[in-house]
Amino acid sequence: MTKSPSGRRVRPAALAVLLAAFTAPATGTASAQGASVNVSPSTADPDYATIVQLRGTGFQSVQGGHGGVYVLFGWVSNPAGGWQPSQGGGAGSTYRYVQDTEARDNNGFQRYLAFPGSDTESSANGVVNPDGTWQAQLVIPGARFRAVDRAGNTTQVDCTRVQCGVITIGAHGVVNPANETFTPVTFAVPRREPAAPPPSRQSPPATTTTTAPAPKPSVEAATTQTRAGERIEVTGTGFTPGENVAVTLHSDPVSLPPARAGDDGRFTYTATIPEHVAEGVHRLVFTGERSTVETSVELTVRAAARTSPSSPSAETPAQAQVQGEKGNALLVALLVGGAVLLVVAAVAVVLRLRRRVRDIEGNDT
Missing domain, CATH: 2.60.40.1930 (Macroglobulin (MG2) domain)
Known part of the structure; x- marks a missing residue:
């Protein structure tokens, strides 16, 4: 049993709720009630790039919160669940996706949606609205792509053999189970328009005209x-x-x-x-x-031009997840260290007061 700030004893479960109340952000949030993504068209060309329109609903939107949502195309190990970063999943192992640059004007294979008022909103492709909705355009390069894991190993993914689709996860290392979704996409060769039938033999002879040949592409x-x-x-x-x-x-x-x-x-x-x-x-x-x-x-x-060692490099969603975990661990270490210093300082003050009281009592005698 542990005492609450009011002096009452609380059970561990209640203590967890109490701590969550003290550590929750002060800004308002729109909690996701079953986040989902609509993909149109839901069928892509296996051999050529397809542009799809996306609409998300039911997502969590944190006013002024750091990060947001990454929107990717790729494969997950278990579409029913278990691939998510919040459940221990990681890029290259439980999910693989088409890599792109972190720039706002990248090739369109990856999109970033920021929270309203986020410090990274200027580099995003859109925002997660306060009502939990968002819209974006994504490019699916085809049914086959190469994915790179955290160790730099390359894996060939064939979406005609495994289930691929649109993936959403927390951005910039902020793991958010409320915004983790997977929406399947199928692949099929689009129907071609049939050629015009040849003229009937009974038709009267057509007037001969001379037309310029169509230019070659x-x-x-x-x-x-x-x-x-x-x-x-x-x-x-x-x-x-x-x-x-x-x-x-x-x-x-x-x-x-x-x-x-x-x-x-x-x-x-x-x-x-x-x-x-x-x-x-x-x-x-x-x-x-x-x-x-x-x-x-x-x-x-x-070869690509070398960049200055001091210039920041763009981080992938997988790298952002690792950096976020390191940042969380560092924060915990700082909090624990600060608590230890406060305890040491308090003990020092108590010892000094006791020594002063003994000195005063000795002088009185």
């Missing part, structure tokens, strides 16, 4: 020399008006966000070369979704 890069991690602008012509154009970096295939042809069959596209791409000659391949035409441009990629 082509792409041109602003420069053929670049570095890993840098951006390069590419213009394309000759595609079917309004069609999506899949973008893939070869020779080791890496799916990039798709381009979209305008009404004139042209597009201007900015490609971000991934930082892990090896030095050498590579190809950016552009494939029309409806026309199925394919064309490419050759690039010479050099």
Whole structure:
């Protein structure tokens, strides 16, 4: 049994509730009552990138709280539960996801939603509204991707063999079971529009007209020399008006966000070369979704520019989780150390008072 601040004795269970009341944040929260994510479309192309629209409901929103929600695409070991960081799960072991940079304008494979008024809201792709709702756009690169664990080991994930989907977890190392969800996504080749039937033999002969041949698709890069991690602008012509154009970096295939042809069959596209791409000659391949035409441009990629050792590096959700655990452990150690110092100081004061009382009593005698 332990005494409460009012002097009453309380049981351990009640003590836990009491401590939670003292340590709870002063800001208001909207508690999640069954967080869920709607994915539209819920079926993605296995071979090309698919852009999906996401809407979350029932999430916990902490006004002014640090962190928020990471939105990822990947695989979990057990969709029914047990993969979550709050239950001891970790990136690379119980869940794997498509890596992307932490920048706000990354390739779209990963999204970050901040709490309203958070110190990181300026770098987020949106916020978790006070009513627990949010919206975001996510790029699914296809049914196959490579995932990297905390030790740097690479694993190939094939979503045609295992169940993949949209993952949400607490961001910046703040583990939050209320905001951990997994929404399955299926893969299927989209239906193609059938070709027009040939003219009937009984039809009268059509008038012969001369039309200019359709231009062949082509792409041109602003420069053929670049570095890993840098951006390069590419213009394309000759595609079917309004069609999506899949973008893939070869020779080791890496799916990039798709381009979209305008009404004139042209597009201007900015490609971000991934930082892990090896030095050498590579190809950016552009494939029309409806026309199925394919064309490419050759690039010479050099190693990524070295950054200053003092500059902060972007942290992945897995690294953020580890840093958050270390920060929690450090906080506990500081609190315990502070408590010990207070006890030592109190004992010193009591001993000094006792010594002074003995001195006074000795003088009186």
